[in-house]
Amino acid sequence: MTVQELPGAGASHRSTQPPAWSPRTDAAPLLPDPEPYRVLGTEAADRLDPELMRRCYAELVRGRRYNAQATALTKQGRLAVYPSTVGQEACEIAAALVLEEQDWLFPSYRDTLAAVARGLDPVQALTLLRGDWHTGYDPREHRIAPLSTPLATQLPHAVGLAHAARLRGDDVVALAMVGDGGTSEGDFHEALNFAAVWQAPVVFLVQNNGFAISVPLAKQTAAPTLAHKAVGYGMPGRLVDGNDVAAMHEVLSEAVRRARAGGGPTLIEAVTYRMEAHTNADDATRYRGDAEVEAWKAHDPVDLLERELTARGIIDEAAIRAVRDDAEAMAAALREGMNADPVVDPTDLFAHVYAEQTDRLREQAAMLRAELEAEGRE
């Protein structure tokens, strides 16, 4: 029996037409370009702002040195763990530099460098990873949310904060950072959906560094690119070379400008590569080959910028040396700060659970005090 032969088939059951339907948004302008946007090494580099690029270069070199120092501190046992951003410094630096003072940064656990580049004291930024307290700074003072360890859960916070600021009439943009693995989480989806529906002034920056610990992007998503996901929520998606700090700065700035002007959120996928293991606890040789790592080494964010700026006469040997000296000084200060044993106060355990301590916690605090006193007597 064919469909035409089915009882009731034909004109009768089509006597009514479905209500007229049309897409609510034209998808085409939201789609990312097929190739990641690049500036360095292209004609677009002719319009580089020398002042800005010198700053970016200095921050990149500092960032590289910061990464090296933090990794060294894990080997000395001064940090419990450090998720390196070697290779991703352009993303971290650009994210910090595009924000105004009143704006907010929502970093993931990997984004300590972005927090430092935004002006946070490196020792405070590393408190979580050193283990003396979860957040070593006042988020309101720096407008940097606590480093978020659960994946993508900080993204809805960024949306809520940006939404609240707009309700209050304040000029505030929130920039939220997440990795490629984090885009698989439900909170990523919900945050993007809320942001688009509310037209919240938020910029979502996905650092696609190739791997979620060991799982490659191909096993993470079947989307053409992560930037394509934007279309489903009704916001523009941008694909950018995450190792090209000039491109990162330009694309992020444009998204921040758009958000500030009331144009709503943007999803940016920065295509980059994690040169080191997920953390010092991970063995990257188990899931990727040397050839791949070597290929990315040739596309190093610091080298890319250094070559371009040198060729254009924006920096010279002396400037490079000055920048490196400055980075060394930063590393020395960080070493000194981290080599001092942190003072941990056991009473902190009970101090910040509730505004007012409960009887239960008072009882437990007294128990701990007695234990400490007994230890002191021994």
Add this chain to the structure above:
Amino acid sequence: MAQALTRAMRDAMAEDPTVHVMGEDVGTLGGVFRITDGLAKEFGEERCTDTPLAEAGILGAAVGMAMYGLRPVVEMQFDAFAYPAFEQLISHVAKMRNRTRGAMPLPITIRVPYGGGIGGVEHHCDSSEAYYVATPGLHVVTPATVEDAYGLLRASIASDDPVVFLEPKRLYWSKADWRPEAPAAVPGIGKALVRRTGTSATLITYGPSLPVCLEAAEAAREEGWDLEVVDLRSLVPFDEDTVVESVRRTGRAVVVHEAGGFGGPGAEIAARVTERCFHHLEAPVLRVTGFDIPYPPPMLEKHHLPGVDRILDTVARLQWEN
């Protein structure tokens, strides 16, 4: 009770422009139980917001709003619909004050209609309080009377800490027709109240089980038992002193709640009462709880929910012959 809850939000919003109500269907519809009825009309959609249907997103956005100085009141629509928001609740809402050493408290009220007895189909009748009370950093309160619905919700919205506000669904339509014998002072968070004084034993309960306990106490008079009934009102903090005083006076205690017994709040309460009242107790602390089963279908729920008979049978077991 429904009107008292609405009124509490309305008054809080009128007094404090930072109070924002948000959730699925809370705006135009006024909530599926109409608890937010009229708020969007009176305060605008920016203060009473219909959100996309996503509990983690709702609570996660509320976290960001609270970070910026607002006081969000979030509706979770039904007990079992709140579970997608658990990661936000446990990893961020409950911990933000602690993570930031007090720099960033989150004054969020999370309203969760909970419990059974309304003939709801599955995923609409869970008693989820054990999950919440096991999470440090949250306050957990549940009103059982119309006065407390108003007073506790006002106190929750005013609190600088996150509060899980459990609304007993089957009491939504209760009027003040079962007047408690004890005076109904507007409580702060963390204060239990003796709803009925007695001498033979103490029933310790909260939320939807309070009316059942009061009814059982009346029925017990015929058996010669004069039961005291303590309404906890707040599970975290737990007002141990009020409970302990009562049990020391009566010498016997039964904890009553709808949630399953194993790992339920009653287990904790019984343990604490035993620790502090051991020498005053004439019998072990017993519990009357829901069975340790997934919430049953509507036609079977009456067998699951602790009722007057089960309470009386348990009270009878407190009488040791030797």
